[in-house]
Structures are given as C-alpha cells and as structure tokens.
Amino acid sequence: KDPKAAAQAASDMRNIVRRKLTGYVGFANLPNQWHRKSVRKGFNFNVMVVGESGLGKSTLVNTLFNTSLYPPKERSPPSAEIMPKTVSIQSISADIEENGVRLRLTVVDTPGFGDFVNNDASWGPIIENIEQRFDAYLDAENKVNRMNIVDNRIHACVYFIQPTGHSLKPLDVEVMRRLHTKVNLIPVIAKADTLTDEEIMAFKQRILADIQYHNIQIFEGPRYELDDDETIAENNEIMSKVPFAVVGANSDVQTPDGRKVRGRRYPWGVIEVDNEEHCDFVKLRQMLIRTHMEELKENTNNTLYENYRSDKLTAMGVAQDPSVFKEVNPAVKQEEERSLHEQKLQKMELEMKMVFQSKVAEKESKLKQSEEELYARHKEMKDQLERQRADLEEKKARIESGRPLEEKGKRKGFSLR
Numbered sequence: 001k002d003p004k005a006a007a008q009a010a011s012d013m014r015n016i017v018r019r020k021l022t023g024y025v026g027f028a029n030l031p032n033q034w035h036r037k038s039v040r041k042g043f044n045f046n047v048m049v050v051g052e053s054g055l056g057k058s059t060l061v062n063t064l065f066n067t068s069l070y071p072p073k074e075r076s077p078p079s080a081e082i083m084p085k086t087v088s089i090q091s092i093s094a095d096i097e098e099n100g101v102r103l104r105l106t107v108v109d110t111p112g113f114g115d116f117v118n119n120d121a122s123w124g125p126i127i128e129n130i131e132q133r134f135d136a137y138l139d140a141e142n143k144v145n146r147m148n149i150v151d152n153r154i155h156a157c158v159y160f161i162q163p164t165g166h167s168l169k170p171l172d173v174e175v176m177r178r179l180h181t182k183v184n185l186i187p188v189i190a191k192a193d194t195l196t197d198e199e200i201m202a203f204k205q206r207i208l209a210d211i212q213y214h215n216i217q218i219f220e221g222p223r224y225e226l227d228d229d230e231t232i233a234e235n236n237e238i239m240s241k242v243p244f245a246v247v248g249a250n251s252d253v254q255t256p257d258g259r260k261v262r263g264r265r266y267p268w269g270v271i272e273v274d275n276e277e278h279c280d281f282v283k284l285r286q287m288l289i290r291t292h293m294e295e296l297k298e299n300t301n302n303t304l305y306e307n308y309r310s311d312k313l314t315a316m317g318v319a320q321d322p323s324v325f326k327e328v329n330p331a332v333k334q335e336e337e338r339s340l341h342e343q344k345l346q347k348m349e350l351e352m353k354m355v356f357q358s359k360v361a362e363k364e365s366k367l368k369q370s371e372e373e374l375y376a377r378h379k380e381m382k383d384q385l386e387r388q389r390a391d392l393e394e395k396k397a398r399i400e401s402g403r404p405l406e407e408k409g410k411r412k413g414f415s416l417r
C-alpha cells in the first residue's frame with residue numbers, strides 16, 4: 001500500500017541477479033537444519049473437541065492419535081446431586097512419539113455441552129477458555145523474558161454435528177458463530193455410520209449451505225500462492241470432504257475376508273475406520289496431523305490470535321482515554337480536579353514558606369554576627385580614640401603648662417628643645 005515501500009521492493013527485485021553456482025555452498029542444507037532443530041524441540045498441538053456428549057468425541061480422539069488418551073467413560077445414571085449445571089472444560093495432555101518425533105498433544109474436552117434443557121450460554125465457558133489461553137499467551141509475550149513461551153492456544157476445534165440428516169441445529173449455528181473468529185473450526189458429522197452414503201451427501205450439502213448462510217468461517221486450508229500443483233490438488237481433495245463424516249473405533253475387528261482392521265462390526269458387515277470408501281476419518285486425520293497441522297498453528301498465530309490481540313490492546317488503549325468516562329458527572333470531576341489543584345498549591349506554598357523562613361534565619365544570624373563584629377570594631381575604635389584623646393589631653397596639658405615644665409627642665413639643667 002505504501003508507494004515508497006512498493007518502489008523499494010520493485011527496485012530490490014530488479015537488483016536480484018540470477019546466478020548459477022559453480023560449486024557447493026551449503027545453504028541447500030537449510031531445510032535439514034530446520035528439521036533437526038524442530039525435531040529436537042518437539043512439537044505441540046492443542047485441539048478442542050466440542051459437541052454433545054455421546055457423539056463419540058473421546059472415541060474419535062483416541063482413534064486419531066492411536067492412543068487411549070481418554071480412559072473409557074463410566075456413565076452413571078443421572079442423579080440431581082451429581083448432574084453438573086454448567087459446561088466444564090477438561091484438558092488432557094500426552095507426549096506421544098513417532099519415529100523419534102515428539103508431539104505434546106493436548107485435547108480440550110467440553111463435557112456437558114448441549115446436555116441441558118436450556119443450552120443458552122453453554123458456549124460461555126468454551127469461549128472463556130479459548131480467550132484465557134490467548135490472554136496467557138499475550139501475558140507471556142509481554143514479560144521481560146519471552147523466550148520459550150509455551151503455546152497453549154487452541155489450534156483446532158473439531159465441532160461434532162449430530163448425525164440427524166437434517167441440517168444444523170440452532171445451537172450448532174449459535175456456537176459456531178461465536179467460535180469461528182477465535183479458533184480454526186473443523187466441522188465433522190459424528191457417527192457417520194448411522195447414515196447412508198446418500199444421506200451423508202445431502203446432509204453435507206445442507207450443512208455447508210447453513211454455514212455459508214450464517215457467514216461462518218470454517219478452516220479452509222493453506223493459501224495457494226507458493227504451493228505446487230500436487231499440494232493444491234491434495235488440499236482440494238481434503239477440503240472437498242468437509243464436513244468430514246467420521247467414524248471412531250478403538251478396537252480391531254475381523255472383516256469377512258479375514259483382515260484385522262480398526263472398525264465397527266454390525267450384523268450386516270464391518271465399517272472400517274481407515275478405509276476412505278467407508279468414511280472420511282482418513283481425510284480428517286490427514287488434515288489435522290499429516291498435512292495441515294503447521295497451517296492450523298500458523299493461522300491461529302497470524303490471524304486469530306493477532307485479531308484478538310489487536311482488539312484487546314485497542315480496547316485497553318481506549319479505556320485509558322479519559323474521554324471514555326462519560327458517565328462521570330463533569331461537575332464532580334471538576335471539583336476533584338480543583339481540590340487536587342488546591343492541594344498542590346498548598347503544598348507549594350508550604351514549601352516556599354519553609355524556604356523563606358530558613359533564608360530569613362540564615363540572614364538574621366549573619367546580620368547578628370556582622371553587628372557583633374561592628375560593635376567590637378566600634379568599641380575598639382572608640383577605645384583607640386579614647387586613648388588618643390587622653391594622650392592629646394595629656395600633651396595639651398603639658399604644653400599649656402609648658403613653662404613650668406621648661407623651668408623645671410632648666411632647673412634640672414636640660415631643655416625640651
């Protein structure tokens with residue numbers, strides 16, 4: 001946008017000369033350096049699962065990461081005392097390792113969501129949790145030492161849609177509308193084995209239409225600019241399956257042809273989790289873990305967190321602006337300012353008085369000293385004069401009575417001359 005910057009960039013581009021290297025320099029090794037460093041540091045990934053209980057969230061997480069991250073849930077019969085009143089937030093972390101690459105996986109579950117008679121505001125604790133994670137990151141960034149910040153922000157939110165075959169429920173729309181600016185939303189149709197292929201196709205169409213109608217932004221994968229054709233095709237293939245119709249299963253079952261697969265067995269056959277013909281589980285896993293994990297993290301950092309951060313900081317900046325306090329009575333405010341000003345004046349006056357007094361005292365003591373000196377000198381001079389006068393007096397008396405003195409002198413045989 002800045003014409004100067006654009007001109008500079010254009011001139012830089014002109015100055016780039018393409019050269020063929022004559023020997024091995026070594027920067028081709030950069031990706032390897034990057035690779036080694038990343039592997040050493042390890043990766044972290046935080047995923048949130050939102051959906052009514054019983055939609056198979058824990059089963060799917062276990063299936064995705066091939067671990068029993070979630071122990072089997074014990075569903076006790078409902079009783080008034082133990083029934084929670086609000087949606088709670090539970091987070092489970094696990095360090096998993098594959099071929100020497102470590103991944104710290106955190107799954108944030110939202111038990112209780114959609115379980116109440118009145119589900120208004122059941123998204124409250126969820127949004128709160130997401131924002132708290134942003135706030136913690138913002139705080140960490142503002143600390144003096146901001147190296148090694150632990151990133152606990154939610155990188156992906158898998159939203160489970162009940163396999164009704166109709167369309168999105170009002171609760172789904174409400175929650176998605178509130179979530180989409182804060183997390184990468186990935187909608188999935190839960191327990192897709194309960195719908196036929198045709199039902200899934202039609203359901204997907206209606207869900208997408210609803211999402212578009214309500215202007216909900218779901219995660220769309222990477223921007224294409226720098227990608228090669230193969231990556232673009234792969235991404236399109238994944239995106240064409242959204243919302244993913246998924247099936248979760250933690251145990252192996254035997255297929256009629258004797259293979260052992262992860263899946264669910266029914267009287268009429270076996271549904272294989274890892275078979276793309278049967279469901280979109282493979283595509284969801286590919287997107288979340290194999291191809292788009294970095295993209296999800298980048299988008300969280302560069303877009304979602306950045307928007308949250310700038311909104312928050314702007315809000316804080318505005319709040320510091322005194323013009324915002326419009327509710328404050330101007331007369332009260334004026335009175336406050338006046339008394340503050342008066343206090344300031346009084347303080348200044350007191351200080352000036354003290355300075356004045358100390359100066360006066362100093363001057364007085366100096367004056368006293370010089371007065372004493374003057375007195376002393378005066379006395380000395382007076383004494384001196386007195387002595388001179390007495391001398392003169394004596395001389396005068398002597399002169400006046402010169403003759404007798406002369407006579408006396410003569411008589412004694414000497415003269416004054």
Ligand code: GDP
Pocket residue numbers: 052053054055056057058059060073190191192193194246247248249
């Ligand atoms: P959560 O409350 O959303 O975490 O749900 P769970 O993972 O505890 O699953 C609830 C029940 O649904 C369990 O009996 C699972 O065996 C079952 N279940 C999980 N995934 C699927 C699925 O894809 N299809 C079917 N038909 N059942 C599933």
